[in-house]
Structure formats: C-alpha cells, structure tokens
Amino acid sequence: MNLGDVVIEEDDIYGDGVNVAARLEALAEPGGICMSRSAYEQVRDKLDLNFVDIGEVAVKNIGRPIRVFKIGMDQKADNLSTPVAPPVPATMMGQRVRATIGLALLTVFLSGVGLWYSPISVRTDLPVPLP
Structure with missing residues (x-):
C-alpha cells in the first residue's frame, strides 16, 4: 500500500x-499487507491495528530505501477483513459446461438436417457431355 x-x-x-x-506487494507475506511510510501516516491513528515497523528497505528500481510497515495479521485484522465469497461449486460449473456443449451439438445437428432436406436447384440448361 502506497x-x-x-x-x-x-x-x-x-x-x-x-x-x-509493486515493490511493497513483493515484500508482503502471503495474505499480508505492507505499506510505505506515507500510507502508514494516513491510517495509523484511524485503524485499531498492530503495525510492525520493518525499517528502511532498499528495493529494485527505487533510488532511495523505503520505510516499510506491515499490518500484524491477528484477531484485530481478521475482524476488519471482508469475507471472500465462496467459489462456484464444481458440480454447477460442470452442469453449465455440459448444457452449453449440448446446445452447440443440437444446433449443429439441426443445421445439418436443414441442409439435408433443403431443396437443391438443378440447372437443366447446361449441355450434358456425351460419353
């Protein structure tokens, strides 16, 4: 966060x-949050979280070290987090895929039947080659 x-x-x-x-994101632990000093100064008195001062960290392509803070992932942080929506069950996804494939096959089949029974015009004004 920056x-x-x-x-x-x-x-x-x-x-x-x-x-x-981007550099702070790379420093964060999986599921964790790291922030720069400028972000920390904006939220430190507004959020009841445990902030851990990591110190000055030199990162790639940034000319000066960055003061990094991380949020302590404890019960306070869990209480503020937004629950993630559960994923769509695989069985429902499989049913949708099968239904889509079934409709596609039905469309191809009906198109073939339509072509098979469609009248084909034959030109009778063309000369017939003799054997």
Whole structure:
C-alpha cells in the first residue's frame, strides 16, 4: 500500500506510486499487507491495528530505501477483513459446461438436417457431355 504519483495514459499506468506499491506487494507475506511510510501516516491513528515497523528497505528500481510497515495479521485484522465469497461449486460449473456443449451439438445437428432436406436447384440448361 502506497500513496504516490500515478499516471494513466491510454492502457498504461505508471509512476512512482505504482513502482513503490509493486515493490511493497513483493515484500508482503502471503495474505499480508505492507505499506510505505506515507500510507502508514494516513491510517495509523484511524485503524485499531498492530503495525510492525520493518525499517528502511532498499528495493529494485527505487533510488532511495523505503520505510516499510506491515499490518500484524491477528484477531484485530481478521475482524476488519471482508469475507471472500465462496467459489462456484464444481458440480454447477460442470452442469453449465455440459448444457452449453449440448446446445452447440443440437444446433449443429439441426443445421445439418436443414441442409439435408433443403431443396437443391438443378440447372437443366447446361449441355450434358456425351460419353
């Protein structure tokens, strides 16, 4: 988590804020959150969480070390987190896939039947080659 400059041009996003945030993400433990000093100063008195000062960390492509804080993942953090929606059961996904495949096969079959029984015009004005 970082506060910094972000530039958006067409489909590209870049800037100091993006670079620092990417480096902080790499420092975080799985499921954890690391933040820069600027982000920490904005939230430290507003959230009842345990912040751990990691210290100054030198990271790739950033000219100066970054002061890094991480959120202590304890009961306080769990109480503030948003539960993740459960994934769609595999059985429901399988039913949808089978139904889609069935409809596709039915469409192909009915198209073939329609072509088989469609009247074919035969030109009678063409000369017939003799054997």
